[in-house]
Amino acid sequence: MHIFTSITSNYIPKARVLARSVRRHEPGAIFVLLLCDEPPAGFDILQEDFDHLILLESLPIEDRRAWTFRHNVVELCTAVKGLGFQELFRRFDAEKVVFLDPDIVLFADLSVIEDRLDAYSVLLTPHQTEPENDHSAILDNEVSSLKHGVFNLGFLAVRRSSEGRRFVDWWSDRLRDFCFDDRGRGLFTDQKWADLAPAFFPDLGILREPQLNVSTWNINQRALSGDVGRGILVNGQPLCFYHFSGVDSGALKVMMDVYGKQNPVLEELRTWYLAQCEAMGQRELGSRECVYGLYSNGDRVTPGERLMYRYRPELAERFPDPYDCTGDGGYQAWYARVLGSEKIEADEEVMAVMRHELDAIHHSISWRVFRRLATAYRRFGVRLGIRGLLSRLSHRS
Numbered sequence: 001m002h003i004f005t006s007i008t009s010n011y012i013p014k015a016r017v018l019a020r021s022v023r024r025h026e027p028g029a030i031f032v033l034l035l036c037d038e039p040p041a042g043f044d045i046l047q048e049d050f051d052h053l054i055l056l057e058s059l060p061i062e063d064r065r066a067w068t069f070r071h072n073v074v075e076l077c078t079a080v081k082g083l084g085f086q087e088l089f090r091r092f093d094a095e096k097v098v099f100l101d102p103d104i105v106l107f108a109d110l111s112v113i114e115d116r117l118d119a120y121s122v123l124l125t126p127h128q129t130e131p132e133n134d135h136s137a138i139l140d141n142e143v144s145s146l147k148h149g150v151f152n153l154g155f156l157a158v159r160r161s162s163e164g165r166r167f168v169d170w171w172s173d174r175l176r177d178f179c180f181d182d183r184g185r186g187l188f189t190d191q192k193w194a195d196l197a198p199a200f201f202p203d204l205g206i207l208r209e210p211q212l213n214v215s216t217w218n219i220n221q222r223a224l225s226g227d228v229g230r231g232i233l234v235n236g237q238p239l240c241f242y243h244f245s246g247v248d249s250g251a252l253k254v255m256m257d258v259y260g261k262q263n264p265v266l267e268e269l270r271t272w273y274l275a276q277c278e279a280m281g282q283r284e285l286g287s288r289e290c291v292y293g294l295y296s297n298g299d300r301v302t303p304g305e306r307l308m309y310r311y312r313p314e315l316a317e318r319f320p321d322p323y324d325c326t327g328d329g330g331y332q333a334w335y336a337r338v339l340g341s342e343k344i345e346a347d348e349e350v351m352a353v354m355r356h357e358l359d360a361i362h363h364s365i366s367w368r369v370f371r372r373l374a375t376a377y378r379r380f381g382v383r384l385g386i387r388g389l390l391s392r393l394s395h396r397s
Helices: 009-025 064-069 073-079 081-092 111-116 135-148 162-178 251-260 264-279 303-311 313-318 330-341 348-362 365-380 382-396
Strands: 002-007 030-035 052-055 096-100 104-106 122-124 155-159 204-206 224-227 231-234 241-243
Touching (some): 002 009, 002 081, 009 030, 009 104, 009 264, 030 081, 052 081, 064 303, 073 081, 081 096, 081 162, 122 162, 135 251, 155 162, 224 264, 303 313, 303 330, 313 330
Parallel strands (some): 122 204
Antiparallel strands (some): 104 241, 122 155, 224 231
């Protein structure tokens, strides 16, 4: 079995934690790191738990500089996943390939997945496997799946059969042109495409085992017990792998507090994982900028600059290397001149930027806190005043 993950250099610590867990629980697996970035100084694959390193530059991508510029870091790391499967099939003649997000950790072997790949060419895990009953959980989980995708593509397993390759080729082709976080257009990176997969590919299996891909979007339906040292059980079964999605943004803690505050296992897991990442270099590498997020002069590419370039194909003809700031300043200088000298109408590109920014606000922790404050303020009224409101909220927390 071959296992790979796709990252930029700031996620190397998480990928190291994942690779270490693979070494422990799947010692016969070949682990491949797909790096969409320049390796940091001193990085030596021979000193790592990764067996092979594949750089984005080695993948067959036409007009690579223009193509990468159209994607933010998350979009970029997901857009190459289909190419990663194709590359592992080609380069290593791999028979069974499993993709795992870098913020996943194995706590048991993957025998259930390997066995199921004998019966199916493609395996997916849904975000939820049981209907929600609580109104808030419906909004947080089921509605979220409608927006982000039914299946969590932090995990994907494919066998190199004719049907498996047909799926990978189709998926990779879609990701080449449509792997964007643009929910206003019905897109969410690589995940929303998988909603179509059960209709297109009959040789596809859906894994509903509760011990697989456990995360914040399903912990209210899965009972965790035990501890990290002696082993963790999920609904009475040994935990296979946990997905620490949202650990950096704080979303992991927020959702754990909402749906697992009474379960000390979840807080122990989170504390343990943060310590593991720290031991693997999180402090040194965690804030590192991706080379594909910077202009040649070191300035960061802004969302507006990226989206304008994405939705105006003629700009790629004028600026085939949009990162290049030499000469007259290139695309960055052109964008600044246009915004500085013309009134930009609320056209498709600007609306896309606005949708993206508003959606980011809506899903932020700050927005969640504001909503709770606003609800509490409406409930208790002006008579409490700000000091009384804060005192009451502190008491309730």
